[in-house]
Amino acid sequence: MWAALSMRYGAYVLPSPAAVLAGLREIAASGELWTHTGASLYRIALGFGASLAAALLLGLAAFLSRAARGVIHDLLAILNATSVFVWIVLALIWFGLSDWAPIFTTFMITLPVLASNIVEGIESVDRRLLEMGDVYRLSGWQQFAAIVVPSTVPHLVAGLKVGFGLALKVSVVAEIFGVTSGIGYIINVSREVLATRMVFAWALVMIAIMLVTDRLVFDSLSRRLARWR
Amino acid sequence: MALKLEVSGVGKDFLIPVLDSVSFGVAPGEFLCLLGPNGCGKTTLLRILGGMELPTRGRILLDGAPLPTQLHRRIGVVFQDDRLLPWRTLRENVALVLRPLGLGRAERHARATEHLRLAGLQGFEDYYPGRVSGGMRQRAAIARALAIEPDLLLMDEPFGALDAQNRRVMQAEIRRLWQATGRTIVFVTHAIDEAVAIGTTLLILSARPARVREVIRNDEPLERAALIDKLDTMIMEEVDRQQGTPGGPR
Numbered sequence: 001m002w003a004a005l006s007m008r009y010g011a012y013v014l015p016s017p018a019a020v021l022a023g024l025r026e027i028a029a030s031g032e033l034w035t036h037t038g039a040s041l042y043r044i045a046l047g048f049g050a051s052l053a054a055a056l057l058l059g060l061a062a063f064l065s066r067a068a069r070g071v072i073h074d075l076l077a078i079l080n081a082t083s084v085f086v087w088i089v090l091a092l093i094w095f096g097l098s099d100w101a102p103i104f105t106t107f108m109i110t111l112p113v114l115a116s117n118i119v120e121g122i123e124s125v126d127r128r129l130l131e132m133g134d135v136y137r138l139s140g141w142q143q144f145a146a147i148v149v150p151s152t153v154p155h156l157v158a159g160l161k162v163g164f165g166l167a168l169k170v171s172v173v174a175e176i177f178g179v180t181s182g183i184g185y186i187i188n189v190s191r192e193v194l195a196t197r198m199v200f201a202w203a204l205v206m207i208a209i210m211l212v213t214d215r216l217v218f219d220s221l222s223r224r225l226a227r228w229r
Numbered sequence: 230m231a232l233k234l235e236v237s238g239v240g241k242d243f244l245i246p247v248l249d250s251v252s253f254g255v256a257p258g259e260f261l262c263l264l265g266p267n268g269c270g271k272t273t274l275l276r277i278l279g280g281m282e283l284p285t286r287g288r289i290l291l292d293g294a295p296l297p298t299q300l301h302r303r304i305g306v307v308f309q310d311d312r313l314l315p316w317r318t319l320r321e322n323v324a325l326v327l328r329p330l331g332l333g334r335a336e337r338h339a340r341a342t343e344h345l346r347l348a349g350l351q352g353f354e355d356y357y358p359g360r361v362s363g364g365m366r367q368r369a370a371i372a373r374a375l376a377i378e379p380d381l382l383l384m385d386e387p388f389g390a391l392d393a394q395n396r397r398v399m400q401a402e403i404r405r406l407w408q409a410t411g412r413t414i415v416f417v418t419h420a421i422d423e424a425v426a427i428g429t430t431l432l433i434l435s436a437r438p439a440r441v442r443e444v445i446r447n448d449e450p451l452e453r454a455a456l457i458d459k460l461d462t463m464i465m466e467e468v469d470r471q472q473g474t475p476g477g478p479r
Contacts, residue, residue: 136305146314147314228315229359
């Protein structure tokens with residue numbers, strides 16, 4: 001059907017599957033596939049990694065203090081309501097045309113997703129288990145490590161999964177501006193040179209990245225962590 | 230002989246007074262069963278003894294020193310639910326509560342294994358709680374409480390969630406563990422036959438706000454049937470009185 005529609009509307013609007021596959025082969029052969037994917041994944045790793053670290057700190061603060069929990073709730077609500085585009089523009093103003101725009105944007109967009117999952121996990125910790133910990137005089141640290149962290153892990157994995165998908169989509173948008181590598185950059189270049197088949201080829205690359213990380217990283221992670229179930 | 234546990238004038242008010250003024254003593258090695266109408270404050274009293282609630286008034290001495298500031302005395306608690314960590318094996322669950330005692334890793338492991346064996350769980354040490362029956366989980370919870378070698382063991386209707394057959398088995402087991410370890414036990418139950426089957430002393434609380442209605446020694450096996458009847462009458466009287474008093478359950 002894709003091939004038939006392509007015939008009807010022409011290669012600029014909808015390139016044929018064969019042309020897209022040929023495009024994929026070209027970028028794989030030229031090495032562009034690896035350089036741009038690598039550049040994007042590197043920025044995602046920095047932005048997403050920093051976001052995870054910050055989310056864990058917020059989670060710890062929410063566990064330790066009721067007051068902090070209220071502040072964090074409001075903060076996350078504000079972050080959640082802010083558009084991707086606002087962060088991209090601000091990043092360009094603050095950091096100029098550099099790697100930091102996609103990294104910062106990824107950080108700001110994934111932080112509320114990761115942090116609200118972690119905070120939710122911490123709030124859902126079974127009070128009865130914490131009471132057991134008190135009765136047996138486990139220290140605050142022992143309770144955190146033995147009771148709070150394990151009950152938060154399923155929420156964390158769910159947050160990582162959603163967050164990573166978001167990071168991939170958002171960082172690519174941010175790469176349209178100001179950088180000279182990455183999947184977003186090359187998709188924009190392809191559009192400018194009217195190479196629609198390359199836009200499709202890169203879209204397939206993104207889908208493949210998502211599927212592979214889902215299967216290889218997150219699914220096996222959930223399985224490992226849930227072996228007691 | 231000095232008392233192990235001395236409770237004097239202990240009371241607790243939530244929105245309504247639940248415990249009026251409760252006083253009693255427990256001798257070392259005694260197996261005390263707390264009985265009373267539902268909602269009279271048995272569990273609240275046990276939670277106060279375990280330091281999970283603070284009393285509104287009164288004083289509790291464990292080995293002559295006041296609770297709950299007493300940190301070098303150990304209190305083991307078996308709850309109505311097992312409260313095992315589902316992500317840890319039975320052995321890891323028992324070993325966890327030994328950490329605050331400052332034992333080394335190998336010693337925690339050995340002591341957890343030993344207490345699981347005493348509780349009849351040999352061979353199940355590496356099972357996760359979700360993989361064993363409710364009765365076995367409650368055995369593991371008892372093993373955990375005994376593993377800290379508690380000065381006082383508190384049990385709050387620990388067999389309430391088990392079926393009749395398992396209850397019988399566990400009643401015999403706790404009696405055996407009590408004889409084997411010589412621990413001092415305070416055991417809350419609403420089942421008269423259970424109290425008579427396992428306790429050395431029966432303490433009957435009155436209707437809410439609770440006071441001690443009666444303390445009965447339970448060391449004459451021949452009188453059991455008569456004793457059960459007598460207790461039944463007492464508790465029904467208190468239930469009637471409680472239904473005449475205002476306030477919701479707690």
